[in-house]
Amino acid sequence: MKLVQVLVLGLSLGAIYGLIALGFVTIFKGTRVFNLAQGSVMVVGVYVTALLTERFGFAAAAALGIAAAALLGALLDRVIALARRADHLVLSILTVGLDVILVAETSRLIGTTFATVDDPWGSTTISVIGATVPLTRVIALVAGVALIVVFFVVFRTTRFGIRMRASAADSETAALMGISQRNISLSAWAIGGALAATAGIFLAMFPSPGLDANSHLLAFHAIPAVIIGGLDSSVGAIVGGLIVGVAQTAATSYEASLGFLGSGIGDVTPYILMILFLLARPTGIFGTKELIRV
Template sequence: MTGFLDNILNGLALGSVYALVALGFVIIFKASGVINFAHGSLLLLGGYLTAVLHDDLGFAGALAVAVLATAAVAGLMDRFLLQVGEQDAQAAHVQTIVTIGVDIVLLTDLSRRIGGDLLSLGDPWGDSVTGLGPITVADSRLAAIVVSTVVIGAVFALFRYTNWGLALRASAEDLEAAALMGVRLVRMRTLAWCLAGGLAALAAVFLAAFPAPGLERTTGQIALKAFPAAILGGMASPPGALAGSMLIGLTEALVAGYQSELHVLGEGFGDVAPYAVMVLVLLVRPNGLFGAKGAARV
């Protein structure tokens, strides 16, 4: 029973971090119709900046600079590389392909800088643990749950109570109608990319914290595990991204915790478990857990 509770808590912690990344996918898709395949590289950029700056600025200062810098890079990438020419459904497809090229460039440069090193981000939790009744959990996991809950709550409040959130929701429903109603599409879209970049940088801190060994050049690939979470939620649904992230996090933690019992599925099953869950759910709900069915004219 203790092992099960431990796995559940670890799964919630992973899910809360994946939710930060999945929300980034969803925000960008709602604002621009683009699937940002460079999101993992933005996450790695945020983690790298935190790692190289924490000695001089302290952890909080380095994290603040990393979040702002990554948000700026994401916004500039969208403004000057993607928002070129007419913006329509076909353009969104082309822009999605462009993000693959951006990912290759960023990942190549960051991998060269990191090399084979394991970088510490200087987080204040270190390898300390806390006992909660019969289970013991890393302080970094508890911090991930608390910080992610606060940040995600703030993002949902941003969606619900601000003019930008209203503009984002209106644009996701009908881009042309939103423009005719006075929505500044360029500003709204750029801010969405900036927000997604900042969330990715924040997520990097917890993905590289204990019990992970540190930031490495493959850390950005973890963002790919959050992609099934966004798909499960319906891709354009922030609540769906949150639910999908929790499902993926719990699945990954339980598969890792019971790997010996699941050996018949192969030693590497934990790596593909998120995608297996995605396929199974989409077989039942092709539009995702919270995805709306598209209207068809007959």
């Protein structure tokens, strides 16, 4: 039954990574900027949720935490816009500086403690095909799948989604057709922030003790998911997230049997997979190959 447990926990973690990766991809497709401050935005969303849970209850606090992360994402977009004429690589490096500032501030606010969201499910466990798993992980899996479905329905059937996809395909042509690139950029960063906060709230639930100021590094586990799936593919972000989640959980669970690889193999497994994909298929599973005319 351990295999079932590993699979459920892996898919749950993969869905969470998928949400973070989807945020990375949404921002990249909308602005061509790879936001390396995504982890700090995630921690801010969790911190706001933890701060407000006792006063407003978990559901309302979570909604406010996600909204705060979306607002922070939009604010970062306006800061990035000040240097919009710079090369996209420069703009991505700029997000590293923003991340350092946010980490310093969240460290001051959270201190040495953990930000806990006090979700109503606590440490409850349930049996899935004979395997005992935390209820929060099952909820994270179900909620993650539901959010992913909503995301794709919105982006494929609504006018807003069509404008986002048109801008991602060809921003110059979209602008000539009257689609505001400023609004597209603002929306992409806000959506990316909201997705990161949602994932962070799930990561802060049992069996985790919560998130601390250094938990922004957890978002970097989603970067291999982005690379594996394809940097410009929303579908790839989800598939990559599931692959990374299952692989990391399996490596951690069977670490005793993999002793020859050393301790902590689970933490490095996502990056081993990323390196292998970069060597064998740099564009990822669903990534678009760049065509160069000569």
